[in-house]
Amino acid sequence: MVTQLINTWTREPLEESGMTAEHTWIWREMISAIDEQDLSGQKVLDFGCNQGGFLRLLYDQRPFASGVGVDLAQKAVDIAEARKDGRPIDYRATSDLAELGEIFDLAFSHEVIYLIEDLARHAEQIASVLKPGSNYYAVTCCHKDSPLWASWRPRIQAFSNINVPDHGVADIAGAFRAHGFDVAVSRFLASALVPLEGPNDYFQSDVERLDCYANWKLMFRMRRL
Template identity: 85%
Template sequence: MVNQLINTWTREPLEESSMTADHTWIWREMISAIDEKDLSKQRVLDFGCNQGGFLRLLFDQRPFAAGVGIDLAQKAVDIAEARKEGRPIDYSAVADLVELGETFDLAFSHEVIYLIEDLARHAAQIASVLKPGGNYYAVTCCHKDSPLWASWRPKIQAFSNINVPDHGVEDISSAFRRGGFDVAVSRFLASAFIPLEGPSEYFPSDVERLECYANWKLLFRMTRS
């Protein structure tokens, strides 16, 4: 993930706009999997919020005291702000978490951590805004331990406006352990109903789609010491 603002994440606006619909079922599973059930007094951060859909869904299912979504892509943040409809959420285009000047009880990212070049810096920044004992949940199936990543990475790089690193599970976990976090992980979609849509650019078959979501879509839980 770069350290300066960009206009959009991808060179294909329709691809970016479709992410909310494509990811909603995953976000529901993500919400059901977390340890925290009552968020009514919590301040929540969504790192890499894109067009804001996750925080809107989270608030509708488990209302929180306040939410902040940040992203590098200014156009995505503008869309997120326009869609919040009175929810207690602020969306901002910022390149550095320190710019927020705020602390949070809970933090999330979905398919963002794999785009972050400097994982040690990311861990340090999350630590700087997350209260002691707070959890950072980071979800990704884009990592080099997945059998599909070798074919996915060049495809993602082809339409991405930033460089796509090549991290594995150990790269992510070790960066956060060194950054003062207790790290755990779950194959959190193993029991979910997974939409089967036939062969696609990313999934040669429904069996490979099932295998990916059941075994390689990972939910990291980083607990700040």
């Protein structure tokens, strides 16, 4: 991951501002898929929180003691702070989890891990802030094992303000195993109801969209040993 802060993630403001609405149904599926049920005493981290929607939804569905969302994009963090509406969440612009000075019971990222250049550093940082026995859930369909990635990667790079690496499942799993995690993965949207929106820049058809979400949208569960 780049170490400097950035203003926004993308060169296309409408795409960035639309991510909350686009991802909410997936976030609901993420919440229903995790092992943890009662979060009332837990401190939660969202790595790459963007405009903060995931932690807000998580708190509304399964209230937690406190949450921290971190992101490189300062404008996104400012929006997240403005929208937290009294929830016990702190959004911060940082590239270094050590700056938080906190230890967490649970961590998440959604469509962030594929943008992290140095997976080993990311795994090391997550290990440093996560309690032993706790889980980090990282969800992505952007990986080189997906047949769509060859066309997606240049599309994403065209509007991204950072470089887009070329990671596969083995790269992600290997980095975390090397830093003391037990790694498991599921095709977690295989049975989900998928909104059908017709062709767009990423999917040539709704059938292609269904195939992607059923087979290539993956939830990694990294459990710190």
